[in-house]
Amino acid sequence: GQQLNQSPQSMFIQEGEDVSMNCTSSSIFNTWLWYKQDPGEGPVLLIALYKAGELTSNGRLTAQFGITRKDSFLNISASIPSDVGIYFCAGQRTTGTASKLTFGTGTRLQVTL
Amino acid sequence: NAGVTQTPKFQVLKTGQSMTLQCAQDMNHEYMSWYRQDPGMGLRLIHYSVGAGITDQGEVPNGYNVSRSTTEDFPLRLLSAAPSQTSVYFCASSRETRFGENFGPGTRLTVT
Numbered sequence: 001g002q003q004l005n006q007s008p009q010s011m012f013i014q015e016g017e018d019v020s021m022n023c024t025s026s027s028i029f030n031t032w033l034w035y036k037q038d039p040g041e042g043p044v045l046l047i048a049l050y051k052a053g054e055l056t057s058n059g060r061l062t063a064q065f066g067i068t069r070k071d072s073f074l075n076i077s078a079s080i081p082s083d084v085g086i087y088f089c090a091g092q093r094t095t096g097t098a099s100k101l102t103f104g105t106g107t108r109l110q111v112t113l
Numbered sequence: 114n115a116g117v118t119q120t121p122k123f124q125v126l127k128t129g130q131s132m133t134l135q136c137a138q139d140m141n142h143e144y145m146s147w148y149r150q151d152p153g154m155g156l157r158l159i160h161y162s163v164g165a166g167i168t169d170q171g172e173v174p175n176g177y178n179v180s181r182s183t184t185e186d187f188p189l190r191l192l193s194a195a196p197s198q199t200s201v202y203f204c205a206s207s208r209e210t211r212f213g214e215n216f217g218p219g220t221r222l223t224v225t
Binding site (some may be wrong): 006048104 | 117148154157161169171211213214
């Protein structure tokens with residue numbers, strides 16, 4: 001089954017730095033979603049993107065839906081310790097009557113003081 | 114609202130045993146799904162349901178059964194547990210998948 005390619009796999013940054021991560025696919029998606037997962041918990045939705053080229057912000061987070069519809073980017077500005085976690089992208093497409101999400105492999109973020 | 118609840122939080126099974134992972138949501142969501150999460154693999158869809166009485170297979174359905182008799186509940190059954198089914202299992206629900214799914218806290222399953 002297809003999984004989306006996320007990069008980087010992990011990153012260590014200092015508090016206050018900006019962070020960028022991306023997600024690429026060989027297939028087109030109708031919607032791109034970004035989730036964050038804290039240890040021992042389920043993923044929580046951060047941002048949803050619905051149109052190619054769309055740029056959406058949620059506080060210090062900004063995400064973009066790629067023009068080709070095959071990629072998406074997430075930026076975190078001025079990182080803080082609570083940004084630590086695993087970030088997942090997910091693409092949504094409808095095939096017939098089925099509308100499913102395909103998840104990326106995740107980017108693990110560590111923030112040092 | 115309690116959101117999506119899952120029981121149990123932890124479970125250890127011996128190879129060949131069967132069990133049911135419970136999932137319930139109180140948001141009146143039509144769409145529910147089960148994922149498994151393995152290290153380095155992200156989340157993979159096992160089964161999903163678009164409404165009561167309707168279920169379908171996801172990416173990794175073998176060894177699992179589901180049913181959806183009510184809107185609220187979507188149990189996942191392991192028929193004969195195998196060590197390869199050691200994983201963290203997440204249930205999720207949504208009004209429509211394009212709005213993003215709400216995930217439960219997960220069940221950590223170990224099969225010995």
